[in-house]
Amino acid sequence: MENTVQQDISIRFENITKTFGSVVANEKITFDVYKGEILSLLGENGSGKTTLMNMLSGIYFPDEGQIYVNGEKVTIASPMDAFRLKIGMVHQHFKLIDVFTCLENIILGITNKEKANKSNARKAVMNLCDRYGFEINLDKKVYDLSVSEKQTLEILKTLYREAEILILDEPTAVLTPIEIKKLFSVLTNMRKDGKTIIIITHKLNEVMEISDRVAVLRKGQYIDTVKTSETNEAQLTEMMVGKKIVLNIKRTEPKDMEDRLFVEHLSLTNKDGTKVLDDINFIARSGEILGIAGIAGSGQRELLEAIAGVKPGYKGDVIFNRPKKNLPVSFFHKTYREVVNMAKNGAFHYEDGTPVDFTGMSSKKIKELVNKEKVIFNENEIYNLRNLNPRTIRELGVRLSFVPEDRLGMGLVGNMDLIDNMMLRSYRKGKGIAVNRKKPEALAEEIVHELDVVTPNLHTPVRKLSGGNVQKVLVGREIASSPKVLMAAYPVRGLDINSSYLIYNLLDKEKQEGSAVIFVGEDLDVLLALCDRILVMCEGRVSGIVDARSATKEEVGLLMTKKKEEEEETNGGENNA
Amino acid sequence: MLNKNNSVKTLPSEKSTKEKKKLFHVEKRFNMATWQSILIRFAFILIAIFFGLLVLTMAYGIDPFASFGNLFKGAFGNWDKFWEFFRDSALLLGVGLALIPAFKMKFWNLGGNGQIAIGALACIMLMVELGGKVPDIVIVLVSGVVAVIIGAIWAAIPAIFKALFNTNESLFTLMMNYIATGLVGIYIYWRFPDESNIVPSQSYGRLPVLFNGKVLIVILIAALFVGLFxxxxxxxxxxxxxxxxxxxxxxxxxxxxxxxxIIRTLILSGALCGFVGFLIASGVDFSITAENTHRGMGFTAIMAVWLAKFNPIISIGTAMFITFITKGMSQVQMSNSRYITGDSATNIVMGLIFLFVIASEFLVEYKIMYNKNGKETDVFEIIGNFLKPVANFFKKIFVPVGRFFAKVFKSIGLFFRKLFRISAKKEKPRMNKGNASAKEDK
Known part of the structure; x- marks a missing residue:
């Protein structure tokens, strides 16, 4: 059967190129989709899968190249054109109207009077349901539907529009395993009926299960198409992530490693009840960069936000080991009684090793002793940061910096100038009700000078700066407090090469200065070149921790798409590092 | 509708030029000089007043030139009006100052009217109940404090709900207005059943009179302004x-x-509104009605601060401008009371002015490009070219005059700088730095 079906070409892409500004999303993509097959379009985040399909469904228009449908040259300038060519797309974020019923959503936008008639439509849709095995109540309002029902409705919508070519963008991302099975059986039914189906995905196991052929994109470029029956997961991963590229990123050898941050059994549940983080365990050490890899949305952002205290309400512990041993004692935020008690428990000793006892001394005398730097800490201080808010963490004296993914929406205030943005973390310093802008101004000047921030002056709102400069301002501020833990989420996203390298070097410098750096990245090449260890996340779990110096891209790529059962054996990787 | 044959013919390159071939299109404008944006706004206000008077002329048959004069007469006609103008501007500014912190926080406090009314009510109740029993100054102090507290509570209620349950603050504060005015009505009905919905003018517990009973209010608001700034x-x-x-x-x-x-800021916002209510009750009206005590300032002030983009200093100007138009138009209406009834005339002109000011904001943010044979030019440039001779003429007159004044101001400035050289030493370098870099920027 396969041989006969694959003769007819349903869609042909020829030299399709699409750029957004300076970013090339698709570059000279050429391949065919056969009639009556299920084709998986496989690729990492940002490899251009969705862009390509959006051009097929009329949302974008290609800059160059030609699309053929059933052998004819076509111009798809709008979704209406796609509709006329019988192409239907189910987007990742559904395009439904919440307050309408299912039936109303199905006939919405249909100009043909016969077809737009509700009773006609109902009959036809019921027929479709019988034919392919959909289950849906057409009179339910969309806001009452579950996610999988919404998806069913989207598919029905395209089918009612007599779509012959169906594109599904990450259809399984939001479904439970049982729902996925159901979806796959429907898709097989549709294939039997001669429909052409394209599935955008990055889940290898599903690719193997459902599709006839796999087309792989990587960084906007078309790699190859292979028959599913003639390939395996390892080969696909290699195609997806590519061979290791040698990047000239500076990576110094870690020194004076010390366990700095312990994350233990950290679990986080979203408001809608889905588990975003599931029993995360790792240790971040000072003097090394711990990379975090994973498909976008595997919980990396939530993990950093939880540690930084931005997303409280998690279970588990975040334990900060504050390096104090053998350092001269100084007190912040401590009362007299607390200090005396600490001394009683043997927290301090004199330079010659004799223990300190403050009992009975006046606070003045204690201060005198301490100020001579004769008193030394005996042990490190241990803090549990569980569910503390960022301000409290800071007031404890824990220097934890966080460069969030959303720079202008979270790390900075777009409408404020550089100086005011410098104050975000420190504005409460100093007595009195007035803020002191002198230090922030000096800091802003220093950052502009040292990191070559291009800005008209210090009073420019940061939103007017270019992306790279915004990031320099943010990273500069976070580094300025000489953090003990520095977390950065996608710090080079959208940056040009020079700015990216500047950021890599800054991270490496922080590592040398003894902070524990946690770096969430997208580009596996960068992760492998910059980090010392890489923690790989998959669906909110740690699927493995590997040594970045010896690991291969394929290894990491496989871990990124790993299923849960295999996690046990890879957890041992932590010990190797 | 495109059919397949047609669609083959339209190549991508053709299509993209097709889209651009509109006669006019809008583009985002960057780097507009401050004086240009001020000029645009000013021109639009003048146009708005012109149109407003034109409408009135057509609708009521009044003399537009005389009306234009009346506009000024109404605001500055005599000393009394002059001071009244300042007092009312100050009160409006006071409400504006109350709204700015809330609005800056994107908390849309539409409850200014209610907060003013409830503050005024508290003040009047104390004046009525304590009048004659304790010294006036005690009443003034107590009623001031109580009005501030009550106003703060009135604004804090929606703020607490917003903070804890994320309720919609606009609706909530709006509803609180009706409750407040309702309470005023109930109080009048309960305490003065014989009066027609008004508390008789109270003679005890009035705000002390400084010069003419208006200056003190202006001074108090000025102090508030400095504090809030x-x-x-x-x-x-x-x-x-x-x-x-x-x-x-x-x-x-x-x-x-x-x-x-959120809660803290709204307490401040409500407290300031309550204070304005206190000023009105004990310094202007000495009485209270359910409908008119707040003078709708809770809403008018929104326009004032919005036009000022929540900048307190510019709010002074917008508050004065709105008061000027209100007062001027009521004079226009009074001198034509045979034709115009109610405050319809004021509202028409005010509406037009705001419409035009909002339109001018669009032109400050965007420019309209005119497309002629593929060549695009800014519409303003075309108009500018027409007006060039006129502009040159004015330039000839105004530039020397301007230079003269610049010289005068400069020498005055120098004089003062010499006078305060020692005390200003600390602040000066920083200020200069900011200015210098700003200049380089341009």
């Missing part, structure tokens, strides 16, 4: 509230407790 610009609280207003996520990121900030 520093609060917003230089205090930690002011900084926090602008962070919360700009982005709740950033507030979360640095650990600002946005719930606390």
């Amino acid at each position: 520093f609060y917003l610009k230089y205090s930690k609280h002011g900084y926090e509230l602008s962070v919360v207003g700009e982005s709740i996520n950033t507030a979360r990121y640095v650990g600002i407790n946005s719930k606390k900030v």
Whole structure:
């Protein structure tokens, strides 16, 4: 059967190129989709899968190249054109109207009077349901539907529009395993009926299960198409992530490693009840960069936000080991009684090793002793940061910096100038009700000078700066407090090469200065070149921790798409590092 | 509708030029000089007044030139009116100052009217109940404090609900207005059943008279202005509230407790409104009605601060401008009372002015490009070219005059600088630096 079906070409892409500004999303993509097959379009985040399909469904228009449908040259300038060519797309974020019923959503936008008639439509849709095995109540309002029902409705919508070519963008991302099975059986039914189906995905196991052929994109470029029956997961991963590229990123050898941050059994549940983080365990050490890899949305952002205290309400512990041993004692935020008690428990000793006892001394005398730097800490201080808010963490004296993914929406205030943005973390310093802008101004000047921030002056709102400069301002501020833990989420996203390298070097410098750096990245090449260890996340779990110096891209790529059962054996990787 | 054959013919390159071939299109404007934007706004206000008077002329048959004169007569006609103008501007500014912190935090406090009314009510109740029993100054102080507290509570209620349950603050504050005016009505009905919905003018517990009974209010509001200006610009609280207003996520990121900030700011906002209510009750009206005590200032002030983009200093100008138009138009209406009834004339002109000012904002933000044979030019440039001779003429006259004044001001400035050289030493380098870099920028 396969041989006969694959003769007819349903869609042909020829030299399709699409750029957004300076970013090339698709570059000279050429391949065919056969009639009556299920084709998986496989690729990492940002490899251009969705862009390509959006051009097929009329949302974008290609800059160059030609699309053929059933052998004819076509111009798809709008979704209406796609509709006329019988192409239907189910987007990742559904395009439904919440307050309408299912039936109303199905006939919405249909100009043909016969077809737009509700009773006609109902009959036809019921027929479709019988034919392919959909289950849906057409009179339910969309806001009452579950996610999988919404998806069913989207598919029905395209089918009612007599779509012959169906594109599904990450259809399984939001479904439970049982729902996925159901979806796959429907898709097989549709294939039997001669429909052409394209599935955008990055889940290898599903690719193997459902599709006839796999087309792989990587960084906007078309790699190859292979028959599913003639390939395996390892080969696909290699195609997806590519061979290791040698990047000239500076990576110094870690020194004076010390366990700095312990994350233990950290679990986080979203408001809608889905588990975003599931029993995360790792240790971040000072003097090394711990990379975090994973498909976008595997919980990396939530993990950093939880540690930084931005997303409280998690279970588990975040334990900060504050390096104090053998350092001269100084007190912040401590009362007299607390200090005396600490001394009683043997927290301090004199330079010659004799223990300190403050009992009975006046606070003045204690201060005198301490100020001579004769008193030394005996042990490190241990803090549990569980569910503390960022301000409290800071007031404890824990220097934890966080460069969030959303720079202008979270790390900075777009409408404020550089100086005011410098104050975000420190504005409460100093007595009195007035803020002191002198230090922030000096800091802003220093950052502009040292990191070559291009800005008209210090009073420019940061939103007017270019992306790279915004990031320099943010990273500069976070580094300025000489953090003990520095977390950065996608710090080079959208940056040009020079700015990216500047950021890599800054991270490496922080590592040398003894902070524990946690770096969430997208580009596996960068992760492998910059980090010392890489923690790989998959669906909110740690699927493995590997040594970045010896690991291969394929290894990491496989871990990124790993299923849960295999996690046990890879957890041992932590010990190797 | 495209059919398949047609669609083959339209190549991508053709299509993209097709889209651009509109006669006019709108583009975002960058780097507009401040004086240009001020000029645009000013021109639009003049056009609006012109149109307003034109409409009135057509609708009521009044003399537009005389009306234009009346506009000024109404605001500055005599000393009494002059001071009244300043007092009313100050009161409007006071409400504006109350709204600015809330609005900066993106909390849309539409409850100014209610907060003023409830503050005034508290004040009047104390005047009525304590009048004659304790010294006036005690009544003034007590009623001032109570009005401020009550106003604060009135605004804090919706703020607490917003902070804890994320209720819609616009609706909530709006509804609180009706409750407040209702309470005023109930009080009058209960305490003065024989009067027609008004408390008789109270003679005890009035605000002390300084010169003419208007100056003190202006001074108090001026003091408030200074305080609030520093609060917003230089205090930690002011900084926090602008962070919360700009982005709740950033507030979360640095650990600002946005719930606390919302409630705290609204307490301030309500307290200031309550204070204005106190000023009106004990310094202007000495009485209260359910409908008119707040003079709709809770809404008018929104326009004032919005036009000023929540900048307190510019708010002085917009508050004065709105008061000027209101007062001027009521004079226009009075001198034509045979034709115009009610405050319809005022409302028409005010509406037109705001419409035009909003339109001018569009032109400050965007430019309209005119497309002629593929060549695009800014519409303003075309108009500018027409007006060039006129502009040159004015330039000839005004530039020498301007230079003369610049010289005069410069020498005055130099004189003062010499006078205060020692005391200004500390601040000067920083100020100069900011200015210098700003100049380089241009």
